[in-house]
Amino acid sequence: MDANIRLRDIPSVDELLRSAAAVEAIECFGRPAVAEALRRVLTTIRNAVRDGAEVPSLEAIAIAAIAALEANDRSSLRPLFNLTGTVLHTNLGRALLAEAAIDAATEAMREAVALEFDLESGKRGERDDHLRALIVELTGAEDATVVNNNAAAVMLTLNSLSAGRQAIVSRGELIEIGGAFRMPDIMLRSGVRLVEVGTTNRTHARDYRDAIGPDTGLILKVHTSNYRIEGFTKEVGARELAAIAHEHGLPLVNDLGSGTLTDLDRFGLAHEPTVAEAIADGADIVTFSGDKLLGGPQAGFIVGRGDLLDRINRNPMKRALRVDKIRLAALAATLRLYRDPDRLSERLPTMRLLARPQADIRRQAEQLASVVERAVDGAFDVSVIDCGSQIGSGALPLATVPSAGLALAPPSGSGRMLAELAAALRSLPMPVIGRIEHGSLVLDLRCLEDEEGFIANLARLGPSAGGSSS
Numbered sequence: 001m002d003a004n005i006r007l008r009d010i011p012s013v014d015e016l017l018r019s020a021a022a023v024e025a026i027e028c029f030g031r032p033a034v035a036e037a038l039r040r041v042l043t044t045i046r047n048a049v050r051d052g053a054e055v056p057s058l059e060a061i062a063i064a065a066i067a068a069l070e071a072n073d074r075s076s077l078r079p080l081f082n083l084t085g086t087v088l089h090t091n092l093g094r095a096l097l098a099e100a101a102i103d104a105a106t107e108a109m110r111e112a113v114a115l116e117f118d119l120e121s122g123k124r125g126e127r128d129d130h131l132r133a134l135i136v137e138l139t140g141a142e143d144a145t146v147v148n149n150n151a152a153a154v155m156l157t158l159n160s161l162s163a164g165r166q167a168i169v170s171r172g173e174l175i176e177i178g179g180a181f182r183m184p185d186i187m188l189r190s191g192v193r194l195v196e197v198g199t200t201n202r203t204h205a206r207d208y209r210d211a212i213g214p215d216t217g218l219i220l221k222v223h224t225s226n227y228r229i230e231g232f233t234k235e236v237g238a239r240e241l242a243a244i245a246h247e248h249g250l251p252l253v254n255d256l257g258s259g260t261l262t263d264l265d266r267f268g269l270a271h272e273p274t275v276a277e278a279i280a281d282g283a284d285i286v287t288f289s290g291d292k293l294l295g296g297p298q299a300g301f302i303v304g305r306g307d308l309l310d311r312i313n314r315n316p317m318k319r320a321l322r323v324d325k326i327r328l329a330a331l332a333a334t335l336r337l338y339r340d341p342d343r344l345s346e347r348l349p350t351m352r353l354l355a356r357p358q359a360d361i362r363r364q365a366e367q368l369a370s371v372v373e374r375a376v377d378g379a380f381d382v383s384v385i386d387c388g389s390q391i392g393s394g395a396l397p398l399a400t401v402p403s404a405g406l407a408l409a410p411p412s413g414s415g416r417m418l419a420e421l422a423a424a425l426r427s428l429p430m431p432v433i434g435r436i437e438h439g440s441l442v443l444d445l446r447c448l449e450d451e452e453g454f455i456a457n458l459a460r461l462g463p464s465a466g467g468s469s470s
């Protein structure tokens, strides 16, 4: 009965809506949302009061409701510090765009643009016109188009050129890229009949030759970018495979995956076949992603022979897979940067991050070690380490780029403390994502450019990071 009396002291939603905090929140979130948040908090309070708790002040109730509202209102697509050491991390959104691309996309968002409109003639233009000349210039291909992503590019190409017919591919190239992209599934869904040749580790020229028949529509080569078979292996190179395809009047489609437009050797990275090389090696169609090594927004490029691109462009699926003006603007601005390869590593974040020298990163780690040590209140041993970054998104899977960072180790080797630290870093206003390795939380600093922001953000680390509990 005591509780019943106290329940009567709980303010009503109407009373709460008149509080100063609520009036201010209504300006921001609107009345219905604030009222709903208050109702939810009141339900919790009513239960607590029944269990013997005191009734909080009116202002405290309003503030609790607004805090819940604010947390709920925050975008789930939060910016974060990618300190995983994987530069093109698919789960963290792959490439960061160049400022020129961001500006171009922003302008396209704000204004009407000549998307499918030819300003010279005043007649209807083509979406692909904005990129065609640039891609042709950068790859040596005859023609080009762009769709939603590379998975779509592969699907559209196979469907356009070989629906109902056979597509020959090596068993060693039937890869899974992660998530829902498995080459055999994509091939079947694109309507081609999959003909696997060779074995997992070895495929010979005669395997392809023997498989070609009257029902063959094309030969597909897949750059096995995300794994490597070592040892007793044999693969038919792109040039030889093109010759085999052409002997039989078939097109060779080369899915390069990451597909770079520039020689990575210039950044001290291992060689990854460029799109221009794939074209020069005789591929009739080459497909590749926009947001992997190219460093642009998500997109899938289809480049190659003009007559084949005509067939691809006539496919009704093309309409379902096309990209919008925002991405086209960002893509065109990104591609324009490739005209000046010498300044690419200044202007294109993907290249800038990949090209960062280890000594630079180590110096940064040395400077930040004490800051991080203080943030965790001495609960972890913080040491500067050398480590290896990965390109990510399947490019050069075995190659690591020499990097440096900080390793945070719990003194007792406690896995629980490590998990709690990782969770605390994830719950920062700007979450910090590292990787757990050999009983430490490793922060690879290759992708840390905003050092001041990182330090300010870290100051918000609470005692859950282990500090007070040790």
Ligand SMILES: *Cc1c(COP(=O)(O)O)cnc(C)c1O
Pocket: 149, 150, 151, 152, 154, 177, 181, 222, 223, 224, 225, 226, 255, 256, 257, 258, 288, 289, 290, 299, 300, 393, 394
């Ligand atoms: C990444 C990749 C794809 C898929 O590209 P998305 O742009 O992610 O759709 C297809 N093929 C290969 C070989 C890849 O590496």
